[in-house]
Amino acid sequence: MPVLRRAPGELQFGTDPRWAVRFVGLDAAEESWIQALTSGTVRTRTGAPGLPTARRQALLRLLDDARLLVPPPSRTAVSPAPGGGEAEVGVLGALLPDGDAHRVLAGRAGAEVAVVGLGRLGATLAATLATAGVGTVTLHDASPVLLTDVGLGGYRMRDVGARRDAALSRILGEISPDVRTRGGPSSGAPDGSGAPDLVVVVEHRAADPGRVRELVGDGVAHLSVVVREADVLVGPFVRPGLDPCLRCVDLHRTEIDPCWPQVAQQLRDVAAPEHEESVVAAVAASVAAGQVLTFVDGAVPRTAAACVEIRAPDAMPRLRETSRHPLCGCGELTSAPPDGAPLVRSARTSGRGRG
Ligand SMILES: [Zn+2]
Incomplete structure (x- = not known):
């Protein structure tokens, strides 16, 4: 430094x-x-x-x-990030006692993150993860690129009408040919086979806890992102069994507004254009990327047991804490969920070293 x-x-x-x-x-x-x-x-x-x-x-x-002396890195890991991840090394190294940023980059290179919902926000998130060196980004959205998707995240006018997952796969390939993207014409939703380390679900109007359960099954960490009328809610980040889940959030809301379940269901059923305003989409994608990378790098994201509310017009993030609801029962997924417990990871990477 x-x-x-x-x-x-x-x-x-x-x-x-x-x-x-x-x-x-x-x-x-x-x-x-x-x-x-x-x-x-x-x-x-x-x-x-x-x-x-x-x-x-x-x-x-x-x-x-003063932790100013660090040993030389054990080895130089190959990172799929542009430029071999050199732009990340200074910051990542400064955060670690041993300064070994290459170890963190190796962890990212071995990680797989799924993004469901690839409008402006999801596309920006996926592009940020590829830029930061996440090795595999799986893409899930078969709907077409709209004129209103163009800009943030990389969609261009020539992509309009193409499948979002296919167009974004090409864009990520242009960011880095070494980033593996799954998705495109042959893929559906994540089905638990070869489960990713983490799934980010971008939805509109109201989160659907049932959909998340269907998408990620039990035991896969997931982050909810909901685009609402004039704000975006990022969180909660759910490490199943350790953190309050989306159903906990719904149950808390129902205590305040007993009509919330039927209101939420109508919001989920609305057939209306799903637009994503530029500024809140950009900020929300970055906040979500920060949560994802914190988890991939081996720490506990701040949105575990919290949501970040990003409102138009200034997009200044506000943190709202949440907690497990006693009627949910999601805590029974694990026998001992103390703070700071080892992270729940998919079997594929559970043996990997943590940063
Ligand atoms: Zn719960």
Whole structure:
């Protein structure tokens, strides 16, 4: 990270408050040795004129305590992200104690994420995941590309009328030929065979807990995204058995509005154009991508037990917590769901290392 000189004898490492530190009281020899070390012109074992070995080792200990020293990556993983994922490496490495971003990229390369519903929002999400190095993105939407889909996510005028999954598969292939896309003319909905690590379901007006259950079966993590009249709801992210599910959310809502079940059913049955306003679609796709990648990288997404509401016109995300409903029974899918428990993953990747 950048090493910045604040004053004589005072260096600042980085600017992010999560890890930035200042070293003060350095003499000229120490300052120039650290500068040379961070620019790669000397190595940690190399001494310097005017710098006693004991003092050099003390500085190394301080740098190590500040988590500024990382070992070289064990290997350079091949990432399907454009440019081999080099654009991701700096940020991902800064977030890890050992700085080994290539391990995270290897995890992403082995991951499979399904996206159901490929309008502007779903297409933008799929393109973001391919850009970030997710190895397999499965695409599920046989409906045609509309004029109103063009723009965000990559659909162009020449795609109008083509199947959304087929057109988007081509677009992802243009982002990276190494990203595997499944979907297109021969595929239907995810059916549990060769289950993905995670399914994102983009729906309109109201979520359908029954549809999610049908799509993902039991045990596959999923993220709900619902495009409503003038906002988008991202969440909850459901690790089955660990987090409140979509039915929990519906049951809570029914407590506030006893008519919600019949209202929700009518919303699901409405046959109306499913438009996605540009700004909320763009922000919602990015928020959803952040949740997906957090999970793929081995951490707990913030929308586990929460929803993010993204309203027009300013699209400023607002977090709304949710909780398991006592009448739902979804907690019985697992015997012990403590916070921080190992993530529920599909069998295909359950042995993979976590970041
Ligand atoms: Zn539930």
